[in-house]
Amino acid sequence: MMEAALKVPAEGSADVLRGRDFLALVDYTPEELMYLVRLGIELKKKQKSGETYHPLKGKTLGMIFEKASTRTRVSFEVGITQLGGSALFLSKNDIQLGRGETIADTAKVLSRYVDGIMIRTFAHRNVIELARYATVPVINGLTDLSHPxxxxxxxxxxxxxxxxxxxxxxxxxxxxxxxxxxxxxxxxxxxxxxxxxxxxxxxxxxxxxxxxxxxxxxxxxxxxxxxxxxxxxxxxxxxxxxxxxxxxxxxxxxxxxxxxxxxxxxxxxxxxxxxxxxxxxxxxxxxxxxxxxxxxxxxxxxxxxxxxxxxxxxxxxxxxxxx
The missing domain is CATH 3.40.50.1370 (Aspartate/ornithine carbamoyltransferase)
Structure with a gap:
């Protein structure tokens, strides 16, 4: 089941969210979620106006796909590119998870290479375990339980x-x-x-x-x-x-x-x-x-x-x- 909500400071400070995972909406306060919504609207305005905004310059997102997708892959890959970073697509055939490597070991290794991990998978517990052992933010791109x-x-x-x-x-x-x-x-x-x-x-x-x-x-x-x-x-x-x-x-x-x-x-x-x-x-x-x-x-x-x-x-x- 989804983890309990975290007690952290409220809206307005990006520092509050830096380094956090995004596994389920229940983990965030209403103020934090509204901050993200309004930030999304602001970033949309910047992109539509042609403004260059690269807060993630030089950073890489590792994208693990155990479930196929159109919107998830394209939106994350284009999104981090617009933010100045780059994305690395990892299908279940590209990594050792499909050959028996543990989620914990995968999380620890990828954390040495990338600045964030997005995973689209089946069991929600796998995302929770990945986040537990990763030292970089983990984003839930979809599980059987949730699609935050x-x-x-x-x-x-x-x-x-x-x-x-x-x-x-x-x-x-x-x-x-x-x-x-x-x-x-x-x-x-x-x-x-x-x-x-x-x-x-x-x-x-x-x-x-x-x-x-x-x-x-x-x-x-x-x-x-x-x-x-x-x-x-x-x-x-x-x-x-x-x-x-x-x-x-x-x-x-x-x-x-x-x-x-x-x-x-x-x-x-x-x-x-x-x-x-x-x-x-x-x-x-x-x-x-x-x-x-x-x-x-x-x-x-x-x-x-x-x-x-x-x-x-x-x-x-x-x-x-x-x-």
Whole structure:
């Protein structure tokens, strides 16, 4: 399960975050997360204006990929390049982890070579162990339990569109997977109201739900679970969904199609959300399955803005932790 929140000084000082790991949103205070969100927006403005900003000049990010990715690899590699540093791609075939070297030894060796490590893998415990033995910042690029970089980029995007986060309602319709876990914790940290709707047997992890409720109680946010997607989406400011069969669960595709048949985000369902709702999806999307084409390609969809913001949110994380 995710580690307990760390008690550290609040917003405003980059020194607070230097050298930290970014494993899960629960590890950061609301002020620290908002600092990263706003830093991401500032770095985006610098890049769009053509301003050169190289706080990571001469630094290298080692990127371990045990799961394939489009957005994660490109956004991290381009991101650290824009910050003046360089990236080293390491697939499972490029390093000795796949041949029996321990995570601890890998962490200790890589720490002698690089200034930060990003890992995209399966078991969350592997990321925690990597961070325990590494002496450089470790960033969670995705595990089966959480996807914190994506969630940070998502809330950065919502802030850009809505001008605030606290008090907004986020409705997630679909599989109770790593994506919703990070969305739930982010909503709790930012004082938002999170409603989740999933079919029987596909609910979010009970431990993550409990942590979400605890943190929401401290910020004025809330968490609710609704079996009926119409109930969950009612009055939502943000509507979010994800693929029905995440990476590693492809063999369950047919069973999941049956289980999720009433959980498609389509024109009939989004009528229950606010008229100016934002539609979000972490991509890749399967049009005609978890979302209809008219919704994801419609006027309320901001999926490509959130995809772009992976670049800028992760630049904020790297600049703050590795700077």
């Amino acid at each position: 970089c994506q969630a940070l980029a998502d809330y950065m995007t919502v802030l850009e569109y809505k001008g605030k986060l606290a008090g907004l309602k986020v409705a997630y319709i679909g599989d109770g997977n790593n994506m919703v876990h990070s969305l739930m914790m982010g909503a709790a940290k930012f004082g938002m109201h999170m409603a989740v709707s999933s079919p029987d047997g596909y609910e979010p992890d009970a431990g993550v739900v409990q942590l979400t409720k605890e943190h929401a109680a401290q910020t004025g946010g809330s968490y609710t679970f609704c079996r009926d997607p119409k109930e969950a989406i009612a009055g939502a400011d943000v509507v979010y969904t994800d693929v029905w069969a995440s990476m590693g669960f492809e063999q369950e595709q047919k069973d999941r199609e049956k289980a999720f048949s009433k959980y498609q985000v389509n024109a009939d369902l989004v009528r229950y959300a606010k008229p100016d709702y934002l539609f979000m999806h972490c991509l890749p999307a399967h049009r005609g399955e978890e979302v209809s084409a008219d919704v994801i390609d419609g006027a309320n969809s901001i999926v490509f803005d959130q995809a772009e913001n992976r670049l800028h949110a992760q630049k904020a994380i790297m600049a703050a932790l590795m700077g």
